[in-house]
């Protein structure tokens with residue numbers, strides 16, 4: 001019997017564990033993939049208060065070490081089900097079953113796919129969802145980043161240090177990335193821009209070698225030679241396993257307020273899997289603290 005089980009070792013989950021452990025609670029975190037979640041794949045973070053610049057992995061490692069030092073346990077396994085009971089909850093993973101007085105779901109989100117027919121086949125063969133993980137493979141090559149948000153522009157800036165040419169393709173001419181990031185990207189001489197453009201087809205075998213692009217204003221098509229494609233078109237919340245317990249909105253995010261409390265006593269949600277106006281490192285940290293306070 002634990003005081004708290006946290007599902008997901010991203011920023012929200014680790015922060016919740018940090019606060020709960022500091023309040024003297026016994027805490028177990030489940031993580032199915034990598035410690036740190038999304039921030040661990042972010043090349044550089046420059047908007048966390050008090051830290052001028054830090055790599056995402058360094059930030060995640062620091063947070064992980066901080067919770068380990070407080071005695072928090074980690075189980076590398078996927079939680080498939082939560083069974084709420086009267087005064088505790090069962091947490092069922094692919095191999096084990098635990099009980100806990102409280103559970104925080106902090107499962108975050110995963111990259112959205114373009115939905116093109118050969119996308120899965122070419123993933124790892126030129127198509128990537130993580131510049132930090134795969135950027136080095138494209139040293140002195142030509143790559144495309146698709147998307148117009150903070151992730152796309154951060155990745156384009158990172159890739160511009162390795163690749164010979166980075167082309168940002170966005171379906172509109174208005175970007176949602178922060179102005180400061182846009183300015184940094186626009187100052188790079190090897191970043192090029194294609195607005196009002198969508199990718200219609202991935203070409204190449206066994207690896208990606210070109211894209212068929214279409215201009216959404218003129219409907220003109222072109223064949224665009226490329227070595228790599230980095231997809232950064234937003235995130236899909238990982239809420240599937242728990243949507244019977246906690247209501248979700250039309251995009252799949254948990255419809256739970258800032259207090260992170262669900263209608264089931266002892267069950268909470270935190271971080272990017274929750275419906276919210278802004279998904280940032282700062283708001284993930286805030287959710288972790290709020291959820292932990294609610295648990296306490």
Ligand code: NAP
Pocket residue numbers: 042045046047112113114146147148149150151152154170171172176232233234235278279280
């Ligand atoms: P996002 O802000 O939701 O942006 C997604 C981008 O992809 C938008 O430009 C969107 O275009 C485009 N898009 C969506 N579906 C598409 C499709 N099917 N085909 C082509 N383009 C498509 O996602 P994000 O950039 O991953 O950011 C997620 C959250 O993390 C945001 O809150 C962001 O601020 C935060 N974040 C912050 C930082 C930072 O502060 N340094 C870094 C990374 C992420 P439309 O605009 O036309 O919809």
